[in-house]
Amino acid sequence: MAKSTIYGIHAVETALRNDAENLGQIWLDKRSRNDRLKKLEKLAAESGAHLIPTDPDRLDKMAGHNRHQGVVADYYKLKSYTENDLYDLLDALEETPFLLVLDGVTDPHNLGACLRTAEGAGIQAVIAPKDNAASITPTVRKVASGAAEVIPFIPVTNLARTMDTLKERGIWLTGTSDKATQSIYQANLKGPMALVMGAEGAGIRRLTEERCDFLVSIPMKGQVSSLNVSVATGVCLYEALRQRSDL
Secondary structure, eight states, X not given: OOOEEEESHHHHHHHHHHHGGGEEEEEEETTOOOHHHHHHHHXXXXXXXXXXXXXXXXXXXXXXXXXXTTEEEEEOOOOXXXXXXXXXXXXXXXXXXXEEEEESOOOXXXXXXXXXXXXXXXXXXXXXXXXXXXXXXXXXXXXXXXXXXXXXXXXXXXXXXXXXXXXXXXXXXXXXXXTOSEXXXXXXXXXXXXXXXXXXXXXXXXXXXXXXXXXXXXXXXXXXXXXXXXXXXXXXXXXXXXXXXXX
């Protein structure tokens, strides 16, 4: 079983609540008076975790930076998914499919932010290419604030083929593109759907775009021509959620 490192209060707390058996030692800043860290320490003690008070300098070295919020932990399991897991998940769904496809997002901070928003919006799985794209790392987990531990992140070898299979299963593919003739607010985002978001700067690739049933855009009224991919993902997902919830 491979060991990795997680850090940050949200990430460690989520692991304690959802996957405590795969947590190893937890190092805490012994000098901190942070109330959130004290609550985390109590939760860890109640779960029987092995707590080690230590200096901030050691935490900096373990995390590789000083943005660990006073806690670093050993984590012995990274839940991995395959394309077959995606289809098993869809077969078991009792609600209407609502998926997110990220076509080549490479920045771990963007991926973490997308996962956090996707989990909040009720996305059932996030699909991404296995190659030339960000994967789940400690940085992604930290930015995702616990979402990486609970939402299935499914890397696939051939994204175009996966999208074809989703279409065969009756899932509509809605892509974001500056070539779109309708805005996200004009589109019908109800029913079984996968929202397709492109990479930073480049957008969705040609083969990905060709497989989308619809293309939509986000109206831009200012001088900036586009939004960061994680921000754009949030805008689109919550418009879809609004429509799907009949709010």
